[in-house]
Amino acid sequence: DGGITQSPKYLFRKEGQNVTLSCEQNLNHDAMYWYRQDPGQGLRLIYYSQIVNDFQKGDIAEGYSVSREKKESFPLTVTSAQKNPTAFYLCASGLAGEVDTQYFGPGTRLTVL
Amino acid sequence: GQNIDQPTEMTATEGAIVQINCTYQTSGFNGLFWYQQHAGEAPTFLSYNVLDGLEEKGRFSSFLSRSKGYSYLLLKELQMKDSASYLCAMYTGGFKTIFGAGTRLFVKA
Numbered sequence: 001d002g003g004i005t006q007s008p009k010y011l012f013r014k015e016g017q018n019v020t021l022s023c024e025q026n027l028n029h030d031a032m033y034w035y036r037q038d039p040g041q042g043l044r045l046i047y048y049s050q051i052v053n054d055f056q057k058g059d060i061a062e063g064y065s066v067s068r069e070k071k072e073s074f075p076l077t078v079t080s081a082q083k084n085p086t087a088f089y090l091c092a093s094g095l096a097g098e099v100d101t102q103y104f105g106p107g108t109r110l111t112v113l
Numbered sequence: 114g115q116n117i118d119q120p121t122e123m124t125a126t127e128g129a130i131v132q133i134n135c136t137y138q139t140s141g142f143n144g145l146f147w148y149q150q151h152a153g154e155a156p157t158f159l160s161y162n163v164l165d166g167l168e169e170k171g172r173f174s175s176f177l178s179r180s181k182g183y184s185y186l187l188l189k190e191l192q193m194k195d196s197a198s199y200l201c202a203m204y205t206g207g208f209k210t211i212f213g214a215g216t217r218l219f220v221k222a
Contacts, residue, residue: 040121042215043200045209090155100143100204100208101146101161102158107153107154
């Protein structure tokens with residue numbers, strides 16, 4: 001079955017620790033995205049990647065880092081520099097064509113204690 | 114600037130029809146998405162409108178007026194499973210999709 005997976009579903013970390021969220025897709029999509037969702041707010045773009053070995057900052061990239069070494073994988077690291085990291089993180093992928101329909105993973109809820 | 118507005122919450126009765134409105138402002142506009150998101154889950158694609166008018170897809174229809182910066186999602190024959198958040202999002206091109214905060218729909222028996 002084709003799809004996009006994120007792991008883990010729930011993640012707890014102590015303040016000051018870096019943490020990496022996994023995102024894998026087997027849809028053969030070129031484009032991948034990371035969003036953050038907070039209560040009462042729309043999805044906000046953290047980073048996106050159009051192609052392997054290339055990625056661009058979104059609207060709220062500070063305190064985050066990504067890599068795109070393989071087409072299937074786009075991990076997100078939440079660093080200790082991120083001031084308010086507790087949130088629901090969503091990864092998405094798309095065909096990067098004329099219509100940017102995005103397909104989302106199940107999300108990771110990160111809680112920093 | 115770029116802005117999307119949609120109501121925070123709506124309540125409707127099982128079997129009824131509900132219309133969720135969305136207004137937007139942007140300098141560049143390619144089209145408008147609607148996604149459904151159940152609590153704690155991933156958003157799933159419902160529709161994408163590029164041209165003015167109504168597009169029907171089963172119980173769900175989506176309308177767009179580009180000149181008015183206005184869209185709505187129409188849900189017919191409401192079912193309890195339709196209780197979810199509905200996200201309006203404008204695609205401005207260049208890998209840029211801007212999402213609204215979502216409208217939480219409660220369907221009651």
